[in-house]
Amino acid sequence: MRKLFPVISRRLSHVCSLKPYKETKWLMPNGNPTGAYIYNCVANQKVPVILNDPHIATWYSCGPTVYDSAHIGHASCYVKLDIIQRILKSFFNIKLVTAMGMTDIDDKIIKKAVETKTHFANVAKQYEHEFWIDMASLNVEKPLIITRVSEHISTIEHFIKKLIDSEMAYVTFDGSVYFDTSKYPAYGKLQKMQPEGEASNEEKRNKMDFALWKAEKPDEPSWTASWGQGRPGWHIECSAMVTKLFGTQLDFHAGGIDLQFPHHENEEAQSCAFHNTRQWANYWIHVGHLHVKGDAKMSKSLQNTISIPSLLEKYSADVFRMACLTSNYRYQMEYNDEMMKTAEEVLNKFKFFLKDASNYVNNNAPGSGDYKDKILSDLQRIEEANIEALKSDFDTASCISNLLTLVSNANRIIKLNKTDYYPVPIVLIADYITSVLTRLGLKLQDNQDSILSDSVVDTLVEFRHAVRSNALKRKDKEMLQACDVVRDKLKSIKIQINDSNQTSSWVSVK
Structure with missing residues (x-):
């Protein structure tokens, strides 16, 4: 296996001796292969999922900035991540320790607080509460751990101070703190960008340097740190909270594709610097955007959003999840009525089959049952094919397609054969389909x-x-x-x- 992927020695060295990103490779973790493969943006290919403990993995998702209501663009990201988590837990028997960070201190939250004449903490609490209601309505499982920036200021301050002390960060004249990208030559390994060019303002030494701490501004919330009054920058928050929870290394780090740069790039850089390691997160998972007509990303700035309650007035949570299942999580998904109607038709094919299978098995026609080895062989073949599909970067679209093939084959027996009766294979197929779909997060309830x-x-x-x-x-x-x-x-x-x-x-x- 090691011959298939570019691997660098796991022996740690000081971050200042790291080679530029052009020579930086994904580091294959030591440990236990799960048999699954996942796309990795550093390696630019699928890589084996290897865990230190074969049955336990850590997972961190970047949560929302809670300044407004969530929309279905957010929903598609969190539903797809929920599907991947369920696959790891239910199909690969991994005990997944999930955490999500809530950004409850941010420029947009402060702006909303000023506009509504409300304390910024109350704004954040209101929209976080609404977010969890929306996620529950979509059957997205709540993470085991929820971290909020406002509750981890001292953790963030400690993280920043260590970077300052190691000269990986510097304090400006106004009391802001920036990460020095020139001291971290591997910067850009997630999206192949080099730190070069003139600084954009006189406070920064280099163009790509990013804020770890923002100096105090009038009428804005602030906290006291040893280098000055202010508040955390966005990128440092996740790194500090993940370090507090999971230590020096993380298995899975997830979020939307828009977070790959600069947010995740900056997280990786400052965390490697803090922990004096070459690789902090072993597996980055990035979900493609939800687009609307005209190939436009759904976003509040474009005013083309649809609220989650509005979606659920028209389609069920199961239909939306089926649309996510029949797409590839890494690529954009276009939202339109045609796509949703197709997802609804697919869902109804399964629901009709399960009803028909129940009626077939419990019919009162004369005769006795048989096993029909060919049907059982079809079932076994589909079971094996689905495991392989899910092992290959969580290919749920192929999995759903395989299930539809199984339904089609079983329906020939149920609807076209009037003389033979095969209750055992039909009920096993129905049970398997129900098991797969519910493990993927579908409720299948009328x-x-x-x-x-x-x-x-x-x-x-x-x-x-x-x-x-x-x-x-x-x-x-x-x-x-x-x-x-x-x-x-x-x-x-x-x-x-x-x-x-x-x-x-x-x-x-x-």
Whole structure:
């Protein structure tokens, strides 16, 4: 395995002796291979996931800056990260220690506080509370640890002081602190950028130097540090909080693709400098943006956002998650009604199959069951193919495609074969599909707001099926049209019927 990837010795040396980024390679961790591979931006290829402990991994996600409501661009990022976390935990049996940092001190929060004449802490609390409600509505699991910048000021101050003492950072005349990128030649390894050119202002020594501490400004919150009054810069916050939790090295660090530079680049640089190591985060996970019509990124600045409650008025959380599952987490996803309708159709194919499978297994037709080895072989083949897909950079799109193939094969047995009866393989397929989809975070629950109970709908659908079957035999067009009217009426109240020769099933749709 080591021959496949560029590896540098794990022997540590002072950061000042690091080679420029052109020669900086991803360092393969020592430890236990999980069998999974993940794309790494430093290596620019998929690399093996290797953990110090084969069953425990650390994970940190950059959380929101809580100055406003979240939108579905944020939702797509956190849903996709939730899917990856669930795969690591449920398919690879890794105990994932998840943490998320909440930026509750920031220029935008302070601006909102001034505009609304509210204390900045109350602004942050309001929108953080709203964020967690939105995430729960999307079935995104809450991290085990939540860190807030306002609660870790002393940790951040200690981190900065060590960088100043090691001359990796410097204090300016106004009391701000900057990281000296010229002292860290590996700067730019995440996105291949070199620290060069004139400084953009007289306080900075180099163009790419970034603020660790911002000097106090009038009417803004500030804290006392040994070098002066002020508040933390954005990048230092995550590094300090992660170090407090996980020590000198982190397994997974995740966020949107827009965070790769400068945020994650700066985190890696200052953390390597602080810990005197060549590699801080072993695996960077970056999620592609959600785009809207016209290839524009969804963002508040472009005023093209859709709120999460607005999304859920039109589509269920399961439909949105299915849209995320059928795309690649690393690439942009375009949001439109066509894409969402396709995701809804895919979801309904699974829900219809599960209903049909239950009806098939519990039918009262005469005869006895058989195992049908070919169906069981198809199931085993799909199970193996899905594990390989998930091992290859969490390829959920292939996994969903494989499940649809399995449904198609099983439906041939359920709907087209009138004589043979194979309850065991059909119920095993249904159980496997349910297991995979729920482990990926789908609830597969019907709309609880339906005005009709399940039992009433079951009775109505069964009655309609009997009438329709009789009308088909007699070629009674008027009766068939009446059955179509019933079908359309039910669809108008979010009940969708799937007809077949053997039976009719239904699901509740958003």
